[in-house]
Amino acid sequence: MFVVNLLLICFSIFLVRWFLLRTALIYAVRKGIEWIGDRVHVHQHFKVPELNDSTHQRNLFYRRVSLYLTSLASLEDSDFTNLSAGKKSNDIVLSLDDNQTIHDDFLGARVSWLNRVERGGGGSRSFVLRIRKKDKRRILKPYLQHIHAVSDAIEERGNELRIYSHCGGRWKSILFNHPADFDAIVLDPDLKAKIRHDLENFLKSKQYYHKLGRVWKRSYLLYGQSGTGKSSFIAAAANLLSYDVYYLNLSQIADAEDLNSLLIQTTSKSLIVVEDLDRYVSDSRPNSRINSSCLLNFMDGLLNSQEERISIFTMNSKDGIDPALLRPGRIDMHIHFPLCDFASFKNLASNYLGVKEHKLFPQVEEIFQSGAAMSAAEISELMLVKRSSPSRALKSVISALQSSGGTRRSDSSASSPAPPSAAEEGGGAAWKGAMPKEFRKLYGLLRLKSCRRAGSFDQDEIGRL
Structure with a gap:
């Protein structure tokens, strides 16, 4: 009986080792075939940079590719994957590591993506698509359309807002989770209703703006003492419109060229926020690096032609401000935030x-x-x-x-x-x-x-x- 049990144990160990060896052999053979196929076939590469090389403007397709790659099942099966917290406390988000490669299959063709990060030149990022030349004509166009469709679906499900700040001439972002609600803003009810109608009407006005030959954008001036609710208004407006927030810190901007470079990197569906504007352009600071001329170009220059975007400027008082900065066309609505009544x-x-x-x-x-x-x-x-x-x-x-x-x-x-034509409101x-x-x-x-x-x-x- 003992001998029989011993034989059964040995036979079981043999089967396990044989199975593991066979699995390892299959894996090795599969990798070998893929390696040989990569060497035999001629490939073509397509680069998707984070910033456009010529204008340094943010490449919108780069974000779509990033969303698409994080949704692939092959990312979970890869040898190394980054884990990070999502918008909710129990969400886990997978993402590619620097210079990591991930594979994808589409219509029977195998493609790969490389998350390339240049160590020199400011750490520029890009995704590089590698596809067989024999498959390119057949699948490239439908594959890119597939990426658009999947990324759109992910954005609709997630609807995550982000707040951007700048450092070294580039924007960096984190999730925007501010709970501000427009209904809870402390303002005169009639004024609040008027502003809300203006914001919601802006969302529907693309064709109207185009008919007038104007860029689809709008601007607001919020003025009043500190603590009167200007920052809460900005957060509530972002939540109401589902717009990202770009916080522009003028104290960290060297000159007009730096300001323009940051401006063209912003995207549509966003709030461009410049707080405490009076600190930088008042007549008492004639030698400021950011003067009225820079701000005029920022407000209505040709570089500020990105559509579906709202600019919000805040200041404590309009005293000493160049009237040219406040005229209609540059500031569409003036909103006074008084002390509490x-x-x-x-x-x-x-x-x-x-x-x-x-x-x-x-x-x-x-x-x-x-x-x-x-x-x-x-x-x-x-x-x-x-x-x-x-x-x-x-x-x-x-x-x-x-x-x-x-x-x-x-x-x-x-x-x-x-x-005269600006809609200035206030109370107190x-x-x-x-x-x-x-x-x-x-x-x-x-x-x-x-x-x-x-x-x-x-x-x-x-x-x-």
């Missing part, structure tokens, strides 16, 4: 605290009417910290507003007016900012006497007067 405060209270009405609201309204003002960012931070107790959160806002004493106001209403009580201090004190004393008769005036406000 009572209507905006109620919107914040609804979003952050979940309350639409509260017994402290009348007191908050009185303080706003007395001239106190804070930015939406400051008020929302106070609410965020004490969100577990709406009453405590509102009391902290009241205390902060009383401490402000009405001294902080947006001076944007005193800035240079928008061009501008007349209070223009009221002399003596009149404000007199107004406060009259309110004090009135409230004393009514017996409802807050003691903290009495001390502040």
Whole structure:
């Protein structure tokens, strides 16, 4: 019995070794046949660079090829593959390593792709397609159409937005996951509805722009003090339109040539964002590397002819800005972001605290009417910290507003007016900012006497007067 068991074990080991050897032999033979076939057949190579050699503009087909190759099953079976996190926390994305080759089969023909990365010359990237000459005429055109179709389907499924920043004259990107929602923006409701209609109408206006002989693009100026919601507006607009964001940092741009080089690398369906424009082109900085002339070329030069693109400029104030930069055609709509008023405060209270009405609201309204003002960012931070107790959160806002004493106001209403045909919008009580201090004190004393008769005036406000 022992001998029989031993023979069975030996026979099993023999079968396993024979199977492994046979599998290894088959693999070796297959590789050998492929190697011989590669040497026998004449191949033709097609290069797909990341940037066009002549203009350094981003090659849109390069992204399509990248999406297509990451979807191939042969990528999972390759000897070496990069793994990275996708848009969702549980997503895993496969990608080619530098100078890695991957094979694909189409209509009975075998092709290969090389992810070439040049070590010199700034690390330029390209995909190189190798195809047999005898197969080229038969499959090349339908194969490229197949790549377009597959990449389009992947983009529709993924719909991943990206935000780009530049370094060394080239754009680099990461996933754009900002949760900003257009409905939650703190702006006058009528103004917000008008802007939303303008953005959505732009998406449908390609034929109309072409009929007028104009490039299909639009531009907005967002101005107001820091913390009034300009950056949140940009994020919400990107989510509303499903556009990528290109953040243009003028402090890192050497000259007009560098600016133009970055501009032509951007793609359609994107927001081109230039923040704090007044820091670089105000009359107080005549020797700035980026001057009004550079910006004029950026706004309406021939290089800025990429379609389905929106430019957004932000600044704290329009004072001292060259009027030529703000005229219609260069800036299509001026949008003022004022400091928070009572209507905006109620919107914040609804979003952050979940309350639409509260017994402290009348007191908050009185303080706003007395001239106190804070930015939406400051008020929302106070609410965020004490969100577990709406009453405590509102009391902290009241205390902060009383401490402000009405001294902080947006001076944007005193800035240079928008061009006649530009759609400039804004809010806030501008007349209070223009009221002399003596009149404000007199107004406060009259309110004090009135409230004393009514017996409802807050003691903290009495001390502040």
